[in-house]
Amino acid sequence: MTIGKLSGVLGMITFFVTMTAGTVSAHHSFTAEFDVNKPVKLTGKVTEMKFSNPHSWIYLDVEKDGKVVNWALETGAANALIRRGWKKTDLPAGTVLVVDGWQARNGSATANVSSVTFTDGKRLFAGSSNESAETK
Numbered sequence: 001m002t003i004g005k006l007s008g009v010l011g012m013i014t015f016f017v018t019m020t021a022g023t024v025s026a027h028h029s030f031t032a033e034f035d036v037n038k039p040v041k042l043t044g045k046v047t048e049m050k051f052s053n054p055h056s057w058i059y060l061d062v063e064k065d066g067k068v069v070n071w072a073l074e075t076g077a078a079n080a081l082i083r084r085g086w087k088k089t090d091l092p093a094g095t096v097l098v099v100d101g102w103q104a105r106n107g108s109a110t111a112n113v114s115s116v117t118f119t120d121g122k123r124l125f126a127g128s129s130n131e132s133a134e135t136k
Contacts, residue, residue, distance in 0.1 A: 040101055042111070056127075
């Protein structure tokens, strides 16, 4: 291999490592962010649903003590949700849900979702990062 080709290969490797390092380090584990000892059951209205990877997000207005708090609810990746029966059209703004999951360790209005239940009783698994926690 010539010096020019070797430099090109090393440059490509450096570029790849640089571009993927942020993505890899940005992903977190369930236990780093959420507490299995802080289960939550929230009832509220969807304000937004973002299908994305590596996690999708549901934003839910929940009334507590006369005040409305907008919760950020982390679910599985869009492709995982679709495999579990979700459709992008399932959660338009205003949809009332009961959400089961685990609150963020820092006590904020953020949770990792285990499942959502619609007013008609339909229940969908949300692809939680901590699938084993549901059995505890």
